[in-house]
Amino acid sequence: xxxxxxxxNDHWRLRNAAAASLAESEQDMRRAIRGASxxxxxxxxxxxxxxxxxxPEWTRTFEPLVERLWAWCDETTMAALAETYRARxxxxxxxxxxxxxxxxxxAKADLRHPAWARLPALSIA
Amino acid sequence: MAQLAGAxxxxxxxxxxxxxxxxxxxxxxxxxVTEEKRSIRDTIKDAIAAxxxxxxxxxxxMRLPNGEMRGVNYDHTILGWRGAISLMRELExxxxxxxxxxxxxxxxxxxxxxxxVVCEFPGHYARDAEQCNRKxxxxxxxxxxxxxxxxxxxxxxxxxxxxxxxxxxxxxxxxMTWAIAEGDKxxxxxxxxGLAKDPEHRSRLKDSILFAxxxxxxxxxxxxxxxxxxxxxxxxxxxxxxxxxxLGWDQSHELIYTVxxxxxCSPRLYGLWSEISNICRMEIPGNAAIPKRSDKPLTExxxxxxxxxxxxxxxxxxxAAVMALFKRGAGILDVGDAVMVCFQKYLIDVLENPHAFLxxxxxxxxxxxxxxxxxxxxNPHQVKAVFMAARFMNDAIRSNxxxxxxxxxxxxxRKAYRAWADGIAVDRxxxxxxxxxLAQDAPRACALVDSYLxxxxxxxxxxxxxxxxxxxxxxxxxxxxxxxxxxxxxxxxRTSRRDDIIRGYVKHQSRYIKRAxxxxxxxxxxxxxxxxxx
Numbered sequence: 001x002x003x004x005x006x007x008x009n010d011h012w013r014l015r016n017a018a019a020a021s022l023a024e025s026e027q028d029m030r031r032a033i034r035g036a037s038x039x040x041x042x043x044x045x046x047x048x049x050x051x052x053x054x055x056p057e058w059t060r061t062f063e064p065l066v067e068r069l070w071a072w073c074d075e076t077t078m079a080a081l082a083e084t085y086r087a088r089x090x091x092x093x094x095x096x097x098x099x100x101x102x103x104x105x106x107a108k109a110d111l112r113h114p115a116w117a118r119l120p121a122l123s124i125a
Numbered sequence: 126m127a128q129l130a131g132a133x134x135x136x137x138x139x140x141x142x143x144x145x146x147x148x149x150x151x152x153x154x155x156x157x158v159t160e161e162k163r164s165i166r167d168t169i170k171d172a173i174a175a176x177x178x179x180x181x182x183x184x185x186x187m188r189l190p191n192g193e194m195r196g197v198n199y200d201h202t203i204l205g206w207r208g209a210i211s212l213m214r215e216l217e218x219x220x221x222x223x224x225x226x227x228x229x230x231x232x233x234x235x236x237x238x239x240x241x242v243v244c245e246f247p248g249h250y251a252r253d254a255e256q257c258n259r260k261x262x263x264x265x266x267x268x269x270x271x272x273x274x275x276x277x278x279x280x281x282x283x284x285x286x287x288x289x290x291x292x293x294x295x296x297x298x299x300x301m302t303w304a305i306a307e308g309d310k311x312x313x314x315x316x317x318x319g320l321a322k323d324p325e326h327r328s329r330l331k332d333s334i335l336f337a338x339x340x341x342x343x344x345x346x347x348x349x350x351x352x353x354x355x356x357x358x359x360x361x362x363x364x365x366x367x368x369x370x371x372l373g374w375d376q377s378h379e380l381i382y383t384v385x386x387x388x389x390c391s392p393r394l395y396g397l398w399s400e401i402s403n404i405c406r407m408e409i410p411g412n413a414a415i416p417k418r419s420d421k422p423l424t425e426x427x428x429x430x431x432x433x434x435x436x437x438x439x440x441x442x443x444x445a446a447v448m449a450l451f452k453r454g455a456g457i458l459d460v461g462d463a464v465m466v467c468f469q470k471y472l473i474d475v476l477e478n479p480h481a482f483l484x485x486x487x488x489x490x491x492x493x494x495x496x497x498x499x500x501x502x503x504n505p506h507q508v509k510a511v512f513m514a515a516r517f518m519n520d521a522i523r524s525n526x527x528x529x530x531x532x533x534x535x536x537x538x539r540k541a542y543r544a545w546a547d548g549i550a551v552d553r554x555x556x557x558x559x560x561x562x563l564a565q566d567a568p569r570a571c572a573l574v575d576s577y578l579x580x581x582x583x584x585x586x587x588x589x590x591x592x593x594x595x596x597x598x599x600x601x602x603x604x605x606x607x608x609x610x611x612x613x614x615x616x617x618x619r620t621s622r623r624d625d626i627i628r629g630y631v632k633h634q635s636r637y638i639k640r641a642x643x644x645x646x647x648x649x650x651x652x653x654x655x656x657x658x659x
Contacts, residue, residue: 051348056526059528095529
């Protein structure tokens with residue numbers, strides 16, 4: 001089923017434009033994350049606390065963010081982030097576990113992508 | 126077995142319940158039935174009567190010394206009985222008694238909730254959630270004194286009252302529902318007792334008390350702590366109606382004493398009811414005339430859209446989705462059945478953390494109360510109730526989504542075990558499903574059920590298998606209540622996806638957090654009733 005006056009070509013062109021925009025925003029995010037300090041990354045992750053989150057739509061992007069952290073940050077940064085949240089105790093344990101090396105190995109293994117793909121298999125939402 | 130010396134008597138059962146001697150009380154309950162040949166019905170009535178004075182709390186909010194508030198849990202003893210009574214007709218032979226034995230096991234642990242949360246009385250809240258023995262240990266390092274027995278008699282927060290009679294039925298029903306809304310427990314209780322005497326008006330009374338319970342529902346639980354009731358007013362009203370029908374209304378005084386005063390207890394929450402009433406008045410002005418069923422049930426596309434709104438949308442998306450269905454001519458139960466099956470997708474595919482099932486499945490139980498009310502009574506507000514249930518489900522899902530997902534609870538996909546399940550002969554599947562449900566292996570249990578559903582049209586034995594396995598777990602009346610809700614809704618659901626209720630059911634019962642891993646209560650049941658597979 002297509003919208004009236006839209007051919008399948010038109011739909012596919014629109015979808016390709018959205019994919020290109022998303023790819024650009026992912027590159028932008030990659031540069032921003034790679035340039036961020038540990039404190040800046042902590043400030044971002046802190047926004048996923050139930051008390052600070054702007055809502056479920058924001059919190060649901062936690063796992064996509066963690067995938068990107070594992071894809072784009074070095075091990076020293078990830079270790080510093082994990083230690084920060086482990087030190088905060090029980091309320092932040094789910095976050096600390098997501099930043100653990102075991103979880104990182106799993107995330108990196110899951111991010112393999114077909115040869116023709118421009119980006120790794122990152123989650124969108 | 127020294128504690129079992131002497132005859133099982135009703136007085137003894139009362140003493141053991143009041144004394145929080147739940148193991149002994151459960152044995153006495155079983156012996157009353159097996160040795161003294163007392164009927165299950167009478168013995169359940171005895172147990173409800175023993176607990177009735179001790180299940181009220183002054184409020185479901187408690188002011189803390191620092192000025193903040195915390196929630197005080199709702200009585201769950203009566204919810205266990207409602208589930209147990211409902212499940213009697215779902216299980217064959219002596220298996221049918223197991224849910225009642227579980228309900229009995231819980232009753233002494235669920236008294237005096239206010240005292241339990243401040244560590245002044247034993248029970249499961251004091252022992253488990255509040256961890257009172259760590260804060261106030263007794264002399265014996267090897268005994269958690271909050272497991273019982275009680276060292277004080279339980280406290281009565283609401284004395285029994287006489288019936289209020291006189292005046293027209295219309296006037297008394299209106300006064301009763303207003304007294305509940307205003308928090309006048311004594312007036313609401315007295316009026317209910319008076320009205321309950323007259324069988325001629327009983328259907329209207331049942332409709333009114335269900336309505337009063339259903340409309341009292343929080344608008345959100347997100348970051349609310351205890352300022353909510355997660356459907357408990359509705360659940361209690363349903364328990365009252367079902368158990369009174371089972372016991373006989375002339376045998377239900379203590380049951381009414383257990384339930385009705387609490388409907389007027391604080392907090393009473395009408396924000397969502399007000400919102401939905403306004404929306405319906407503005408957008409669906411003829412909603413009171415919408416039929417229960419229409420000739421326009423939901424299409425597959427509409428089911429998908431509703432699922433999307435419930436699971437991934439916000440409250441306004443849910444409003445728009447539900448409103449569109451009513452506006453295009455769907456009936457109340459067409460939409461209600463659809464909400465029930467669409468919600469299952471959350472249980473089946475999204476939920477992993479065993480701790481995260483509790484609120485969403487309260488919403489499922491609330492929808493069950495709503496749909497039973499729609500099926501059994503005529504009330505001009507029933508469209509709004511289905512609306513409220515959809516909002517409650519969406520809110521519980523959103524509330525869970527406020528917490529970053531814990532990777533430690535990641536589940537293997539059920540499809541990973543489908544080939545294994547398909548390799549088991551279909552007539553051998555049920556024992557394996559029971560085994561995996563008892564092992565709390567959700568991926569395997571769900572794969573087995575997927576395979577069973579695909580290979581046979583048989584459903585009754587499957588439902589009985591899941592239910593019997595679920596009822597092995599002790600200390601938690603939510604289990605029996607959810608079993609009753611799931612089975613009832615499966616039987617009534619008319620959508621193309623009603624098997625999803627079974628898929629959600631087995632996922633819930635093989636994954637939801639257990640309050641105890643031991644099967645001591647099952648052991649007492651097996652000792653007295655000797656089920657075939659024990």
